[in-house]
Amino acid sequence: MFKLFWVSNNNEEEFDELSEEIEETENDLWQISLDIIEKDTSIIIIAPIAWVELKHIDITVNKNILIISWNRKKPLEYYEWNILRNSECFWWEFSRNIILPENMDFDNIKAVMENNLLIVNIPRLNLDSKSIKINKIES
Secondary structure (H helix, E strand, O other): OEEEEEEOOOOOOOEEEEEEOOOOOOOOOEOOOOEEEEOOOEEEEEEEOOOOOHHHEEEEEEOOEEEEEEEOOOOOHHHHOOOOOOOOOOOOEEEEEEEOOOOEOHHHOEEEEEOOEEEEEEEEOOOOOOOOOOOOOOO
16 A cells, blocks of 8 residues: 655645555565666666665676566564554565666676665676778679
8 A cells, every 4th residue: 555645735734645555466576766877887777775685685687687686574673563654665575677788798797785775887898999801802
């Protein structure tokens, strides 16, 4: 259930609550927002991932698709408390597929976690350019 709150423009404080049921299945995967920064030498992906242990984050590459997935589980305190007044945090499996260019060095991807941000650095391949001489075929 998602809850949306709004306040009117009147001086009186009016609050209204709109609740909407959304069907979820056990196999639903949620996506997280991320930033992709393109540099001359690499592509950097930054994803905010809070309340997840590093051992639960999986980063894989399949051809030129980078897949980031994890499962954020509710802390035990949620089950100990009796009343949950507002529920806006998401506690389930996430997955995000990022299609990358083919000129990336997939063997040298590095990932770090800093201040609840997953930072993935994918270097570009250094492809040398060269001129090709065209020979004339004699008939």
